[in-house]
Amino acid sequence: MWVYIEKISEYVEKEVTIKGWLYNIRSAGKLMFPILRDGTGMIQGVVSKKDVTEKVWESFGKLTQESSVIVTGKVSKHPKKENVYELQISDMEIVSISEPYPITPKEHGIDFLADKRHLWIRSPRQAAILRVRNEIIQSIREYMYNNGFILFDTPIFTPNACEGTSTLFSTDYFDLGKAYLSQSGQLYAESGAMALGKVYTLGPTFRAENSMTRRHITEFWMMEPEMAYFDLDDDMNMIEDFLEYVVQRVIKNKRAELEILERDVTKLEKVKKPFPRITYNEAVEILRQKDVPLIKKTANGEEQIRPFPWGEDFGAPHEEAIVENYDKPVMVHRWPAHAKAFYMKRDPENPDIALGVDVLAPEGFGEIIGGSQREDNLDYLLERIKEHELPESEFQWYLDLRRYGSVPHSGFGLGIERLVSWICNLEHIREAIPYARRPNRIRP
């Protein structure tokens, strides 16, 4: 009977067939120990010369790493290890002998592995990450469904920049001129919230920024909820509830994978409501107390400005300094308005402040969520569009949302790969997606 390795413990002392690949093989005279993988896990086989035919024995001798095989044998407990199973092999059929496999069970450089990404994903660590990614996305969809959110898929081809800031990828679009690849589905999601109450988008997003860091890819997946009648506090309440659900479900269902990744799960177990909420002003106070300066590039090098001036955006060292006090995600809210996007609503108590929130993951993973309450007043929004020198004509449909039954509403954007990086404790975001797209890499 064909079974998958992840279910192997249900078949102890039974004869089963596994269809998979040879991960590695060791031999000791009349014994061989092939390690098999089938996509769901790995198991060590035991081949004894006296228990198999001459043909099967010789076939095992021919196997190279990643050769595909169909193996039959009896499942047994490992003689030395608890909760580990082996396959006492009685028969084997070669499906295909692999050519010398480039990814040997030794160390490799990152550029080589990236070139061989189509094979790299077979390795236990990469496969574990992709299983966790699947669990994360499944948890997100489940949370959203269970909480009354409607999946609202937004277009990838768009006629203009959403926020007017990032550089966009462009392509020809028939007789209509240029089309741009979406850098956010938010504006469309806002229209969805006015139609359906609570909606979310989950899909690929594109940024043509030449960002060569461990936290950036040019094509990434973003989840963007948008909720009618939610103010900033409602938004933050949802963020905490949502993040707790996803993290706790992943550590419950994907413990084996997190172990392969050597993830310290106790740190994730602490991700429970409530999360610390600090205003931008309070964050600036922390930076001043810790004497973290603003570093400005000048013609002849760098200049350190202290105390940290109000109104400046935070860089990596500032996020680090703010987050290190906490072992949960930190929500920094109420930002200087001039540094933020045009659609953010101003604080009624202070027009210099925008009702935005950034969520900084613990352990130095930085921003994983950016959100805000949206400007729902037609006149203010028109003013912002003019200030940001955006083409008003392109935003008429968006402005309609304020003309016809405008309501307070809020939402946020979550970077899926950044969430995966944090939960899996990855050194680099390129491992958080099957095929990472970066400014200098589009293959394979």
Add this chain to the structure above:
RNA sequence: UGGAAGAUAGCUCAAUGGUGGAGCAUUCGGCUGUUAACCGAAGGGUUGGGGGUUCGAGUCCCCCUCUUCCAGCCA
């Protein structure tokens, strides 16, 4: 886009300006409980590209290409 480091066998890395090596992978042989198994043998190289200094350059100098890390932008 700026700063730093780097490019030598299929892979990971050594090599004082003086005959380019090792481990893994591959091929062959040995071993009845191996855990990146081990032991023995073999094959495998235009030292990223171009120019220069030198009796002699993987090594020193210049240019180019590519990669990695850090910073900015952000999710």
